[in-house]
Amino acid sequence: MKAWLLSLFLLLAATTACAQAVGDPAPLRFGNPAEEQRFHALVTELRCVMCQNQSLADSNAQIAHDLRREILTLMRQGRSDAEIRDYLVARYGEFVLYKPRIEATTWLLWFGPALLLLAGGVFVARVVRRHGGGGAVPIDDTQEW
Structure with missing residues (x-):
């Protein structure tokens, strides 16, 4: 029994030792200041679905990084802010909005x-x-x- 607990402890210790802080591997690049301003306006009014008390702009969670990239991609596809919000609401629910409809x-x-x-x-x-x-x-x- 003690050997089992010791192996479990060592396994947990090894996984936490390998854990690293999530970092954004490549910062987002904006085509112009208007695109950057629109992007920042959008991500500050959307909630991180993992953190729940931070906006996408403030969160360092990996899903927040992914959602920021996805929002920028949707913007570059020509979608409006309302379409981007509707897309995220359809995917994550009204919770993703700081100001629910x-x-x-x-x-x-x-x-x-x-x-x-x-x-x-x-x-x-x-x-x-x-x-x-x-x-x-x-x-x-x-x-x-």
Whole structure:
């Protein structure tokens, strides 16, 4: 049993020793400043599907590198920004967008906080009306303040 655990430990140690940080092997080259600006605008509004809290522009995950290359390829094929977003949404779902579209499935996401705040305001108003309208507090001249 001990030999099995030792071999498992050595195997895990060997794989972590060989692990390297993911690096972009070849940086992206842009044809002109307009293409670069459009590219950066797109990748900052799209979410990395692996990191989940970073944009494609900020992520160093390998899939983010691949998606950046794919976006540049799609741009060079003549696709519009909307077509590129639609392509990524079809592939990864609405999650890939930092600002999801207002649809039946995202209605609660967009308007839920406002409805919750409104319901809380109505609740507080009812409680104040029910308990606060009892009259004025009597003045007590015997108290020293």
